[in-house]
Amino acid sequence: MDFKTLISDIPDFPKPGIIFRDISPILADPEAAEELINAFLDKWEGKIDAIVAIDARGFVLGGALFRDLSVPLVLVRKKGKLPGACTECAYDLEYGSSVLEMQKGSLKPGARVLIVDDLLATGGTAEAACKLVLMQGAVVAGCAFVIELAGLGGREKLAGYEVQSLVTYE
Numbered sequence: 001m002d003f004k005t006l007i008s009d010i011p012d013f014p015k016p017g018i019i020f021r022d023i024s025p026i027l028a029d030p031e032a033a034e035e036l037i038n039a040f041l042d043k044w045e046g047k048i049d050a051i052v053a054i055d056a057r058g059f060v061l062g063g064a065l066f067r068d069l070s071v072p073l074v075l076v077r078k079k080g081k082l083p084g085a086c087t088e089c090a091y092d093l094e095y096g097s098s099v100l101e102m103q104k105g106s107l108k109p110g111a112r113v114l115i116v117d118d119l120l121a122t123g124g125t126a127e128a129a130c131k132l133v134l135m136q137g138a139v140v141a142g143c144a145f146v147i148e149l150a151g152l153g154g155r156e157k158l159a160g161y162e163v164q165s166l167v168t169y170e
Helices: 031-043 057-070 125-134
Strands: 006-013 017-023 050-054 071-079 087-094 098-103 113-120 139-149 163-169
Touching: 031 050, 031 163, 050 057, 050 125, 057 071, 071 087, 087 125, 098 125, 098 163, 113 125, 125 139
Parallel strands: 050 071, 050 113, 113 139, 139 163
Antiparallel strands: 006 017, 071 098, 087 098
């Protein structure tokens, strides 16, 4: 399936000059959504011990994957959104900066972790998630994205990790 035909382009969101690539139409199409999840399952089944899903669209993808793979799902959110003791990592993104958090003790040391999100752009968010995984003594097995915006340096920021993207925009 050509997922690119289902992705909506929303101009000037969240800021002027940015084109937001929206995967909502894929999620609204059960057949397309199943194919998308299967593309990730085919690549990662048997290779991971946990999934780290990045807020918010990563939660949707991670939720489907963890159920099918029978591995734990760990949520990564912006600072102040998770209860309890958390580790944190500051990062830059294409239109600002922020801090991500993960609950302490949510990953077993040595666990092979797949980081999941909808989009890879500059790589700041995914890189911060990788650092949070490493802070817990786990291993980043790879990163999976629906969309990659090539040329923004995201893949380079994740050098050393296996990166899967289903759709690439130049």
